[in-house]
Amino acid sequence: MGQVIAQIAAQAGSLVRLFDVHADATGKAGNALAAQWDKLVDKGRLDRLLAVGHKARLRPAATLEDLADCALVIEAVVERLDVKKSLFFHWRVLFRRKPCWPAITSSLSITAIGAGLKHPGRVAGYHFFNPVPLMKVVEVIAGLKTDATTCIGLTEYARQMGHTPVQAMDTPSFIVNHAGRAAAAPSV
Ligand SMILES: NC(=O)c1ccc[n+]([C@@H]2O[C@H](COP(=O)([O-])OP(=O)(O)OC[C@H]3O[C@@H](n4cnc5c(N)ncnc54)[C@H](O)[C@@H]3O)[C@@H](O)[C@H]2O)c1
Numbered sequence: 160m161g162q163v164i165a166q167i168a169a170q171a172g173s174l175v176r177l178f179d180v181h182a183d184a185t186g187k188a189g190n191a192l193a194a195q196w197d198k199l200v201d202k203g204r205l206d207r208l209l210a211v212g213h214k215a216r217l218r219p220a221a222t223l224e225d226l227a228d229c230a231l232v233i234e235a236v237v238e239r240l241d242v243k244k245s246l247f248f249h250w251r252v253l254f255r256r257k258p259c260w261p262a263i264t265s266s267l268s269i270t271a272i273g274a275g276l277k278h279p280g281r282v283a284g285y286h287f288f289n290p291v292p293l294m295k296v297v298e299v300i301a302g303l304k305t306d307a308t309t310c311i312g313l314t315e316y317a318r319q320m321g322h323t324p325v326q327a328m329d330t331p332s333f334i335v336n337h338a339g340r341a342a343a344a345p346s347v
Contacts, residue, residue, distance in 0.1 A: 161235035162188035163291040167320040169216045176220040185219035227255050235263040243272050259309045261285040269302035269329045280306035283313055286333055298327040
């Protein structure tokens with residue numbers, strides 16, 4: 160998920176820094192994306208100069224500190240509340256530009272992720288759907304303490320990445336998965 164979000168962000172013109180606890184993961188992600196863009200160029204579906212630009216905007220980060228100047232930090236680690244909470248807790252001291260912190264999640268409570276942080280207003284959620292480049296909807300989830308400006312910023316950025324943002328409340332399964340499950344229930 161981190162790789163594909165890096166893809167749409169780089170394609171949207173952002174300078175993207177990729178960080179992972181496993182150092183080789185970011186290099187692999189960058190190589191996979193470069194190969195994918197090259198393939199599109201070979202097939203005539205992507206301009207060669209655009210592909211050069213996408214690749215140049217994608218850079219691995221060796222440490223979390225390398226992200227300190229980022230305006231937006233998108234977390235896409237494993238779907239575990241304890242891991243996401245601990246990550247956000249440690250991030251809070253690192254970032255100079257007071258970025259928004261969207262968590263990528265399909266089920267965790269954004270309110271719970273932000274609880275205990277000094278700035279829960281900056282924490283919100285993005286819920287993308289696979290395959291992300293083709294599934295153009297993204298839920299922007301506000302926790303109980305999320306600032307309106309955080310959601311506005313993430314909504315605008317989702318549009319910049321070519322997606323259609325929909326505002327979701329911090330309720331179980333948000334909108335799409337909740338509705339999908341209800342529709343899948345057997346009729347009696
Ligand atoms: N895969 C999907 O289809 C999908 C769809 C919607 C939402 N999501 C959500 O996206 C998130 C990521 O899912 P995924 O399938 O990409 O998981 P994944 O396990 O494939 O990737 C998670 C990555 O996070 C890294 N990581 C773990 N702890 C870290 C830490 N503390 N700091 C930095 N990096 C760390 C891991 O090394 C791994 O590379 C989850 O919250 C998931 O629910 C996934």
